Amino acid sequence: MKVNLKMLSESLGLSQTTVSRALNGYSDVSEATRQRVVEAARALGYQPNPQARQLATGRANAIGIVYPFGASDIGDIRFGEVVSGITERLAEHNLDLLIHSSRPDVELDTYRRLIDGRRVDALIVARTRADDPRIRFLQTRQFPFVAYGRTVTSTPYAWFDFDNEKGGRLAVERLLALGHRRIALIHAPLELNFAQQRRAGFMAALRDAGLKPDAKLIVEAPLNRIGGYEAVVRLMKMKNPPSALLVDNNVAGVGALRALGDNGWKPGEGMSLIVYDGIPSEIPLTYRVTAIAQPTGESSGHSLADLVVDVLAGKPLAELHKLGEPVLTVGDTDGQP
Amino acid sequence: MKVNLKMLSESLGLSQTTVSRALNGYSDVSEATRQRVVEAARALGYQPNPQARQLATGRANAIGIVYPFGASDIGDIRFGEVVSGITERLAEHNLDLLIHSSRPDVELDTYRRLIDGRRVDALIVARTRADDPRIRFLQTRQFPFVAYGRTVTSTPYAWFDFDNEKGGRLAVERLLALGHRRIALIHAPLELNFAQQRRAGFMAALRDAGLKPDAKLIVEAPLNRIGGYEAVVRLMKMKNPPSALLVDNNVAGVGALRALGDNGWKPGEGMSLIVYDGIPSEIPLTYRVTAIAQPTGESSGHSLADLVVDVLAGKPLAELHKLGEPVLTVGDTDGQP
DNA sequence: ATCGTAAGCCGAAGCGCTTTGGATGTAAAC
DNA sequence: GTTTACATCCAAAGCGCTTCGGCTTACGAT
Known part of the structure; x- marks a missing residue:
């Protein structure tokens, strides 16, 4: 039997409002009560219902990534790693990663569905192309996103790319x-x-x-x-x-x-x-x-996730860039002339 | 300005109830009204808010997959394809795929979070191990799941594996x-x-x-x-x-x-x-x-998604198995003795 | 004794949908 | 002419959370 806010607040003799605000770190609740609340929440195993929270706040608490269907070139191999990195970092901010894949020809429809359906708060655009219609689309819709790879556009946007x-x-x-x-x-x-x-x-x-x-x-x-x-x-x-x-x-x-x-x-x-x-x-x-x-794919994923968080925090897009730093790994195939 | 059920129903001169039931294919609304409703919905670009729907129905409309962090053996290469296949098929049932990855040592916690947080309706267990604690966990919690690979347990469960x-x-x-x-x-x-x-x-x-x-x-x-x-x-x-x-x-x-x-x-x-x-x-x-x-990874993904749908539909687990059929591709390295 | 302020708390109104339990009207059954 | 049975439709009560606005109380200031 799942315990909800109401049960929790009743068991504490407090209002739902106070319990909610205590849990969410608002300042208008005394430190003593907050302690009590937090403790009781843990004791009862209280887990807020994300759907309810999302409905109330209007945020989805999820990031979307749509992956071109059947793309199977080199970059693919690392896809799993990148995803790992993204989800790991997003989890720290209580965000989920929603993956969709779609045929390139209906890709924009997938974007539309995700956005209009309010399923995600932001998107990661994978495998950017030189002149990318998806990015143009997101920019005109003013929907938050981070590009994995640069593209050409005059409007500033957040991106991660390799140096x-x-x-x-x-x-x-x-x-x-x-x-x-x-x-x-x-x-x-x-x-x-x-x-x-x-x-x-x-x-x-x-x-x-x-x-x-x-x-x-x-x-x-x-x-x-x-x-x-x-x-x-x-x-x-x-x-x-x-x-x-x-x-x-x-x-x-x-x-x-x-x-x-x-x-x-x-x-x-x-x-x-x-x-x-x-x-x-x-x-x-x-x-x-x-x-x-x-x-590595994981570190790229971390960077992408960080950028997403920054975008959602409203930081100026023009500053949200990150270059992945390559390194030289010395082997046996070079030497003095 | 997003249009919601209320606006839609007002524009039609119908109640929210009727519009909702019309859209969801209930039988207690006349075919004529259903037509009108569907048409108006399309005309106004109505998209139901998934969070609200989820809150009301108690379902998350999402499937989770948690991927062991840093697993990078051979199977990995196909991970992207499998994911593609899964999402493609799930989309037909209006289900999203939520990906998480986690270090193997905290994997069960990730499962718990996903389940208790009601973020997903079912899980896909990737890379099953011979005696898999995750499967035991899900079975005792009675949470719907599909295993990607067989394991040993007496209780029936749904799985996909290669033949x-x-x-x-x-x-x-x-x-x-x-x-x-x-x-x-x-x-x-x-x-x-x-x-x-x-x-x-x-x-x-x-x-x-x-x-x-x-x-x-x-x-x-x-x-x-x-x-x-x-x-x-x-x-x-x-x-x-x-x-x-x-x-x-x-x-x-x-x-x-x-x-x-x-x-x-x-x-x-x-x-x-x-x-x-x-x-x-x-x-x-x-x-x-x-x-x-x-x-291929994609066809495996399809199979997994189909199984998930069947599990959610309540089909008997003992029947929900699928073996991926290998094929012989003839090359130049064999011949008569 | 009165006022102003700040700290701490709460009632109630949503968020947008589903669903229960009728209400209404109409046609078939008696 | 009264029942019965459908076929349609709807009002209202949630789902579980956030948040706006307001209400107390305590206390130093006047």
Whole structure:
């Protein structure tokens, strides 16, 4: 038999009002009564009914995330971790996470349902696209949200994203410190945001070191293994080949590794190699690849949740940004030229 | 300005009662009025407030799933898909999916919070363990749930699981049909449920064909690559080696493949190979491995959601089971002996 | 003795829906 | 012509919580 506010207040000889306010930390109840109330609540195992509270306050105490149905690219693998991180942090604020997935073509309808049905107080927009209709939609509806990934819009909004530029820099700085001067970059097609950003970091780091990037050492490759393989072959055929290489994604990275291996490369000797995101653990290797590692899914989830809480607290959107800091994890594939 | 029941009913000149019952398909409202009501509701964009409805009915219209925090083994990869499948199907019944994750040590507390807080009407228990305290807990509390994976308990409960036994059979039947008689099995440690079950299917299929399994051809190997590698080496060293091999998991499968390759094996020649779950796509191969494939995450999600709905509908638990059917996907690694 | 103030408490009105227990009218049954 | 039985519809009472406005009381100030 569940105990409710009424029973609790009667057992205390107080009004529901007072008990409610005591429990919710209002100042117009004496510290002594608050103690009594809290104690009695615990003793009786009182748990406020969230539905009633929500009806009274108008808030849903839940955050929504709608996930594009059937999206199964790389990022997916970490989805579970991100969700873990989000829920863990949200729980501290007594917020639930509502997950929906929907086919991309009816995605906006799902958003509408969630919002109009007042099922959530805010949304997390996963897998943002460069020009994202969902974000435009939420902005015109003035509904609170946090974007997981940046997008282009003039109106300020809260977002979390990875600091791809910094990752590019980190790799270059490491290689420069080892003494490399001719550093190559294999990057994914530039319509992809991250490729753009990592490349920018790569170039900036070179320039900061007083070097001017050699255009011939910067090659674009399709986002697949073959792409990485062929790009490496091309680089190695040059009259004046690079002494170090950064591959800006781990798909092409696998191909690049293969190409190097096919050419008799041994880790640590000859060409230094850094792969963004590292080589997936499914690929059996006897050595470790030096890599730029993204923050874990859990920490990303924490950041997202924090931003959601801030948005709901009404903090100015223009300040609600967070970049996930990549780190360099040193392996066996780089060394002095 | 959101329109509510009151406004809707006033605009129609009907009582809230009638409008409510019309919308909810009760029989004591004439078809004509129902039409009018439905139409007006759509015209005004009426969306019932779920919190109010929940408060009145006592149901939460949401299903919970709590995911062990930081669980990051193989199954994880499909987590997103499973969630997609669940939410898609639940949406058809107007149910939301609430996700929580929690450290294993406080998992039961999370369950308690969800239940006592009446946040969900039922739970999905993910990653069931052989003897699962969560299931015991839910059973004693008499709270509706569906287990994702079987467990041991005498009380009936609803579950979804993969038909591992059938998978084992499928592989053997295929090999038998190809003409193989000496078929080996490399299986994971038997404390793992799936190993137990796949092995049972393997043996049963042999017996059904009138063959008696050769104990020397059935080897247990640790659930890692080395395990698979060494098991194959052992099998190949035998005086009378098998002509075909089933590896009951894809982790050992990768090692097995490696071992075969190191011994000059070519796919389709010599030893036939079938790997349960196939070889992860991250491993670059020029040929396709014959495999036993599990149902997709989405279809598993659908099954889980269907079971939840049935449980809530009060169907007898003893009948609410569903086995995900594995299929054999033919590749290039098996052939006649 | 009176007033003002602040601290502490409470009554009652919602929040938006469902549902119980009739009320009303009309057609079929007697 | 009176019953009976439906078929429709509705008033009002909740569901369990928050919150607005107001009421006491105690006490130092006047």
